Amino acid sequence: MGDVDVDGGVRVAAIASLTPLEELDEDPFLVDTRGQHAMCARWAADRGYVVTRQLRVYALRTDHHALWADVDEGEVELFLAPNDRVLARALLSAADFAAECERRGVRLELAGLEEPAYTARDKAGVHRRLSMPTAGYDGS
Numbered sequence: 469m470g471d472v473d474v475d476g477g478v479r480v481a482a483i484a485s486l487t488p489l490e491e492l493d494e495d496p497f498l499v500d501t502r503g504q505h506a507m508c509a510r511w512a513a514d515r516g517y518v519v520t521r522q523l524r525v526y527a528l529r530t531d532h533h534a535l536w537a538d539v540d541e542g543e544v545e546l547f548l549a550p551n552d553r554v555l556a557r558a559l560l561s562a563a564d565f566a567a568e569c570e571r572r573g574v575r576l577e578l579a580g581l582e583e584p585a586y587t588a589r590d591k592a593g594v595h596r597r598l599s600m601p602t603a604g605y606d607g608s
């Protein structure tokens with residue numbers, strides 16, 4: 469697939485890594501999926517692209533349906549991860565995923581923007597967001 473215009477932009481699936489909250493102090497960016505998606509959104513907007521899908525995954529197999537459903541439906545032309553660390557955590561094999569993207573003709577990009585600096589307050593905010601149940605969640 470090439471660059472397909474959708475209201476002036478390429479449709480992007482932004483990949484974020486799910487990382488245990490226990491790793492917040494060691495590597496806050498890998499824990500902060502909201503920050504990862506924000507970086508992807510900035511990168512996409514700078515190019516006039518549109519983020520149409522946000523994926524939050526951990527060690528996902530390259531052949532998993534969740535990765536390719538929107539590609540197969542023509543809803544995604546490009547996968548985007550904030551950086552190689554996120555991609556390596558999100559997928560079981562980043563190299564296999566890159567090879568599959570190439571085989572399918574789907575672009576794979578890394579935003580490569582500078583990661584935010586996390587203060588103790590920022591880390592506490594990430595912790596709060598990730599440790600609180602989602603609105604409407606009843607546990608069943």
